[in-house]
Amino acid sequence: MNGAPRVRNAAGTHHDEDLVNLEPMVRRVVGARVKDPHAVDDLVQETLARVVAARSRIEADSLPQYAAVTARNLVASMATRSIRARERSHLLVDDPEDEDAPVADVLLREERHIVMTALAKLPDADRLLLLAHEVEGQDTATIASGNGSTPGAVAARLFRARANLRVEYLFAAEQLEPPTDRCRPVLRAISSADRRRQQDLDAAGHLLRCTTCARLRALLGARRGEQDEEGVVRVPVARDADVVLARQKAREVAAEVGFSATDMTLVATAISEVTRNIVKFAERGEVVLTLIRHEHRQGIHVVARDVGPGIEDPEEAMRDGFSTCQGFGLGLPGAKRLMDHFELTSNAGEGTTVTMEKWLP
Amino acid sequence: MKIDEGPSRARAPVPASILSQGTNLIVSIHTALDDEQLMLLQRDLLDRVGRQRAKGILIDVAALDVLDSFAIRTLADLAYMAQLRGAETVVVGISPEVAMAMVRLAVEMPLMRTALDLEEGLQCLTS
Structure with missing residues (x-):
C-alpha cells in the first residue's frame, strides 16, 4: 500500500x-x-x-x-x-511494472507539476484547507474546531475549494490563461454546480461568447462524468435548418408536459419566431427548453439567447409593425401573444435573450 | 437570411413536389421547410408560372408544422407576385391548430385565397 x-x-x-x-x-x-x-x-x-x-x-x-x-x-x-x-x-518475459516505468514516471512528474501550479493559483484559504484535509489528513471536525466553524460548513468550503482546484488544474494542464476576467468565476460556478451563481454571472451567455470556456466546460463535465441536467434540451442555433430543429424539439418537450396539439403548435410557432431572429441577426445562439413544475402545474420554459449585436430599443421592437429587416417584423409581439410569459432583455453589443413560458391550462 | 457557406454542405432539393394539371400547378410540401427552402420554393413557382403558362397555383401546406410570420409572409408575397404575372394562388390544408396559432400571431394574409382541402382548392381555381 x-x-x-x-x-x-x-x-x-x-x-x-x-x-x-x-x-x-x-x-x-x-x-x-x-x-x-x-x-x-x-x-x-x-x-x-x-x-x-x-x-x-x-x-x-x-x-x-x-x-x-x-x-x-x-x-x-x-x-x-x-x-x-x-x-x-505469449511473451516469455513480462515485467509490466518495469517496462512502463520511465513513461509513468514522466507522466507522474508532469501531473505533479500541474497540480502544484494549480494549487499555487488557488486563494490562500482554499489551499490551506485542502492541504490540511487531503495531505495532513485532518478530518472536518478537527478543522472546524480549530477555527470555530462547524463540520458541515468546512465540508461545504472543501467542496468549493475542490471545485476551484479542478478549474485551476484545467488552466494549468491546458497551459492557458483565462482570456477574460469573467472566465474564472464562471467556470468555478460551473465546477461547483452552483446554479444560482451561474445565473447571477450569466454563465450560459458567457459560454456562447467565449470559446475557451465552452471547451473547458466540456472537459469539466467529462472529468466529473456528468451529462446535461435532466429534462433540459439544448439546441445550438446558427442556420435556417436549426429553426426547424428547435421547434421540433419544442414539440417533443411540450408533448412530454402534456400539452394539447393546439398549444404545442402555439409553442412551436413562438419558438420559430424568436429562433429566426437569432439566425437573422446574430452569428450563433442557442435555444434551451426546460420542463418546469410549480405547485402541481407544469409547463415549458424557453430561453433563446444569442451573442449578436443586441436590440437598441427593446420597447420599440415589441411594438406591432416594427421592423428592421426587409420589411419583415421581428415577430416578437406575435410570439408574446402565443405564450403566457414573455421577457426580452437586450444590451446593445452584448446579445439578446428572450425568456418565454407556457403553462398547462 | 443566411445562405449556407462552404461547398461541403450542399443543400438538398426542397422537399416538395410540383405537378402541373392543365393550367394549374399543384404543390404538395412533404415536410417542415426552413426559411431558405421556402424562399427557394417561392422563386421556383414564380419561374414556373412563366415557363408553363400556369393560371393557378395550389399549395398544400398540411405538412408544415408551423406557419409563422415568415412563412405566411412568403406565401402572401408569392400570391401577390404570381397575381402580377397573371396567376391565382390558393393555399389549402391549414390545420385547426395552425389556424389558431395564425390568428394569435395576428399576421394578415392579404390577397391570398385559402380553401379546406385539395378538392375545394381546385374548385376555387377553376371557377
Missing part, C-alpha cells in the same frame, strides 16, 4: 466492530463482480486494509460508502491487470 506514515491513530480499537460489520457488505460488492472465490477473499482483505488505513480521515457514517467505492475500484484495477496479463501471456 502507500508508504505515507499514518498521521493519526487515535481512532482506537473500539471502532473495530464497525469494520466487522462492513465485511459482509464489502463481500457482497466484490462477490457480485468477481467469480473466483480466492480472488474475492483477497479483494475483501485488501479493501478492509485500505479502509483501516484511511479511517482517521473519514467520518464514521460515511465509512460504508468509502468501503464500497474502494472495493469497486480494486475490482476494476484487478480486471485491467488480468486483461493485460492475458494480452501478454
Whole structure:
C-alpha cells in the first residue's frame, strides 16, 4: 500500500466492530463482480486494509460508502491487470511494472507539476484547507474546531475549494490563461454546480461568447462524468435548418408536459419566431427548453439567447409593425401573444435573450 | 437570411413536389421547410408560372408544422407576385391548430385565397 506514515491513530480499537460489520457488505460488492472465490477473499482483505488505513480521515457514517467505492475500484484495477496479463501471456518475459516505468514516471512528474501550479493559483484559504484535509489528513471536525466553524460548513468550503482546484488544474494542464476576467468565476460556478451563481454571472451567455470556456466546460463535465441536467434540451442555433430543429424539439418537450396539439403548435410557432431572429441577426445562439413544475402545474420554459449585436430599443421592437429587416417584423409581439410569459432583455453589443413560458391550462 | 457557406454542405432539393394539371400547378410540401427552402420554393413557382403558362397555383401546406410570420409572409408575397404575372394562388390544408396559432400571431394574409382541402382548392381555381 502507500508508504505515507499514518498521521493519526487515535481512532482506537473500539471502532473495530464497525469494520466487522462492513465485511459482509464489502463481500457482497466484490462477490457480485468477481467469480473466483480466492480472488474475492483477497479483494475483501485488501479493501478492509485500505479502509483501516484511511479511517482517521473519514467520518464514521460515511465509512460504508468509502468501503464500497474502494472495493469497486480494486475490482476494476484487478480486471485491467488480468486483461493485460492475458494480452501478454505469449511473451516469455513480462515485467509490466518495469517496462512502463520511465513513461509513468514522466507522466507522474508532469501531473505533479500541474497540480502544484494549480494549487499555487488557488486563494490562500482554499489551499490551506485542502492541504490540511487531503495531505495532513485532518478530518472536518478537527478543522472546524480549530477555527470555530462547524463540520458541515468546512465540508461545504472543501467542496468549493475542490471545485476551484479542478478549474485551476484545467488552466494549468491546458497551459492557458483565462482570456477574460469573467472566465474564472464562471467556470468555478460551473465546477461547483452552483446554479444560482451561474445565473447571477450569466454563465450560459458567457459560454456562447467565449470559446475557451465552452471547451473547458466540456472537459469539466467529462472529468466529473456528468451529462446535461435532466429534462433540459439544448439546441445550438446558427442556420435556417436549426429553426426547424428547435421547434421540433419544442414539440417533443411540450408533448412530454402534456400539452394539447393546439398549444404545442402555439409553442412551436413562438419558438420559430424568436429562433429566426437569432439566425437573422446574430452569428450563433442557442435555444434551451426546460420542463418546469410549480405547485402541481407544469409547463415549458424557453430561453433563446444569442451573442449578436443586441436590440437598441427593446420597447420599440415589441411594438406591432416594427421592423428592421426587409420589411419583415421581428415577430416578437406575435410570439408574446402565443405564450403566457414573455421577457426580452437586450444590451446593445452584448446579445439578446428572450425568456418565454407556457403553462398547462 | 443566411445562405449556407462552404461547398461541403450542399443543400438538398426542397422537399416538395410540383405537378402541373392543365393550367394549374399543384404543390404538395412533404415536410417542415426552413426559411431558405421556402424562399427557394417561392422563386421556383414564380419561374414556373412563366415557363408553363400556369393560371393557378395550389399549395398544400398540411405538412408544415408551423406557419409563422415568415412563412405566411412568403406565401402572401408569392400570391401577390404570381397575381402580377397573371396567376391565382390558393393555399389549402391549414390545420385547426395552425389556424389558431395564425390568428394569435395576428399576421394578415392579404390577397391570398385559402380553401379546406385539395378538392375545394381546385374548385376555387377553376371557377
